[in-house]
Amino acid sequence: MLASKLIQSLKFKQVLPADYKDFVVSMVTQDTREVVENSIFIAIEGSQIDGHMLVSEAVQKGAALIVAQKKLSLLGVPVVYVENTNRAMAILSSRFYSSPSEAMRMIGVTGTNGKTTVTHIIEEIFREHGEKTGLIGTMYRRIGDKIYPTKNTTPDIITLQRTLSKMVEQGVSSVAMEVSSIALVQGRVWGVDFDIAVFTNLTRDHLDYHKTMANYAHAKSLLFSQLGNEYRHQGNSKVAVLNIDDPMGRRLEEDTAAHVLTYGIKNSAMIKASNVVIHSQGTDFDLEVFGQKQHLKVRMVGLFNVYNILAAYAAAYAAGLDSEKIIAALTNFKGVKGRLQLISSPSGVSAIVDYSHTPDGLLNALETINDFAKGKVFCIIGCGGDRDHGKRPKMAQIALQYSDYPIFTSDNPRSEDPQAIIDDMLQGIPQQSAVKVLLDRRAAIQYAIAKAQPKDIVLIAGKGHEDYQIIKGRKNHFDDVEEAEKALKRRGAF
Template identity: 70%
Template sequence: MQASKLIKCLKFKKIIPRNFEDFTVSLLTQDTREVVENSVFVAVKGAQFDGHLFVQQAIKAGAKLIVAQEKTTVVGVPVVYVNDTKRAMAILSSRFYGGASQALHIIGVTGTNGKTTVTHLIEAIFRAQQRKTGLIGTMYRKIGDEVLPTKNTTPDIITLQRTLSKMVERGVSDVAMEVSSIALIQGRVWGIDFDVAVFTNLTRDHLDYHKTMENYKHAKSLLFSQLGNRYAFNGDPKVAVLNIDDPVGKQFEQLTAAQVLTYGIKESAMISAQKIKVHSRGTDFELHVFDQVYQLHTQMIGMFNVYNVLAAFAAAYASGLPAEDIIMALDGFKGVRGRMQLISSPTGVSAIVDYSHTPDGLYQALKTLDEVTKQHVFCVVGCGGDRDHGKRPKMGEIAAEHSDFPIFTSDNPRSEDPQKIISAMLSGVPTGIKVPTFVDRRQAINYAIQQAQPGDLVLIAGKGHEDYQIIGKQKRHFDDVEEATKALWLKEQAGK
């Protein structure tokens, strides 16, 4: 695409110099490390880095045009000045990558808990229909079977548009995508044409960024208020899939112009679960879809997973798939790495690795384990550094009150003193409950597994699928699944 044609989509701009030698754009980027010859570099002012400070570096690497919002001294390369480079980047990336989202059926999932499981469930449902799928989320990006790394739950808008363009090129038809609250506030999904938007739930998280729950709720609401504000009758309508058991789901219903499909257990939802039976082999329930009733089994355990299954079912149903086909796909789904992942051993002790890093997520995980075991539940848990301080006492209180043996340790302490984080967790523990603490997460996991007896469950909470630990500025390899497996093996060897 010619540079003149690309920037034409920016209606309000100032170009210096006005007349410049046109060229074929090879790449659009905000990252100087990506710049190649004939790139367009967008100088974005973020929380940690200001792209305007790296303009000369971008030019030296081959950038032939700069998009900026602040005065910058540039010689020999044209500059397009706009009021907001983040907004300009969203518009330019959509133009450069051909509005790829419009050629795809995209389901966006937002909420505090459940996004990863729900998107994986949706992916499995569509794959079972022999459709080529894409997935974008916390763990990775996937194009068919190809797995690509990701830095954020929802990538920056250029990476996102680039990924969607590759999906179109490779024949993907359906995409399941996690949409974080921070991404919504930062405009990382501006220009993405969602077909279905799913709300899972809203509980405390990311208050280090949003400051208040009201701000956090507002951020989540943007996915629904921005969902296709027109009624088109020559294609599938936009649909908002809402958890009506959560009061916020009812509020979002008033904020969207899209057609609404509700799900839940407690309220009178369009799609609901009744007669729920949770057991060690999974969960069974009656699935009510308007006036139809189906028997559904999932290999995942817990009430929160019933909600995840309902959300995924509703998203697929809203997309036009038959209920029977969806149910068949759900029955074969075994779960997601690091989401209530069971690690058993001949010792009779089992470990569960879960990403429950919020107060509600930890409570739901412990409540589920209490329902499926007759023995004791150990809980190894920590809180991340440089994040919401207010949730630390709450996490400590929940672990102490809802497990038999709580053990506090490090998560990703980052720049904070891990002992101070643990002390903050201890401040929420009710009087009389003693909690062993280990700054070293490996020691905490080993201690819990060595103390556990046959029939006991050890929940290792907070990091889930993550295969690293951030201590100071270092990112070190650390995998809860690997550590639990090793500890269980050592326990087995010691018993021989």
């Protein structure tokens, strides 16, 4: 695409000099490492690095045009001045990659907990329906069966548009995508044409960024308020899928102009679960869809997973998929790595690895385990460094109240002192409480599994699918599942 044609998509701009020599654009990027000959480099003012300080480097590497919001010195290449380079980046990347989201069914999932599980269930449903699918989220980006690494739950807008373009090229028809609150505030999904938006729940998280729950709630609402304001006649209008048991779900009904499809367990909902029975091998419940009832047996454990299943069913239902095929996919779904992942052994000691890194997530995991545990419950838990300090004592109190043996350890300390994180967790905990502190996570896992008796369960919480631990800014390989298996083997369990 010619540069002149591409920058026409920026409605309000100043181009200096106006009579620059046109060229075919090879790349649009905000990362100097990606710059090649005839690139357009967009200077983004970030929290740590200001891209305006890197434009000379970009030009040296071959950038033929700069997009900026601050005055720059003469560079020998044209500069397009705009009010907001983040918005310009969203517009230019969408145009450069030919608005790929418009060519696929886009399903965005937001909420504090459940995003990863819901997107994986949705992907499985559409796969079972015979479609080629795409998935974007916390664990990875996946196109069909091929997996690509990811840095954030929701990628930056250029990486996102590039990924969606690749999905279109490879014949993907439906995409399930996690949409984080931070991405929504930062405009990382501007230009993405979502067809269905799913809300899971709202509990405390990311307050290190949002500062208040009101700000956090507003961030989540953006996915629904931006969902579209028209009612198409061909039956493919936008749909908001809302958890009506969460107070935020009620509020979102007012924030969106889209069609609303509700789900829940406690309150009256269009799609509802009742008669829920939880056991160690799965969950049984009655699924009611607009009054029509059918009994389901699923392999996923816990009440919160019933909500995840309802959310995914509702998204597929909103897309017009056959109910029987949806249910068939649900009954076959085995779960997601690091989400209440059971590691059993002949000794009778079991370990469960779960990505419960919020107070609500930890409470859900422990309540679920207590529903079917026949012995004692151990809880290994830490809190991430450089993140919300306020949730640390809450996590500790939940571990103390809902487990028999709470063990506090390191999660990802990042740049913080691990002991300082533990000290925050211990605030408000009675000194006489039977809390074991082991800063070394591997030692904590080995200790709990060695101490556990037959029928006991060891919950290893907080990191889930992650295969690393960040200590003093360094990323080291560490996998809770691997460590649990080694510890079980060491005590003669395998």
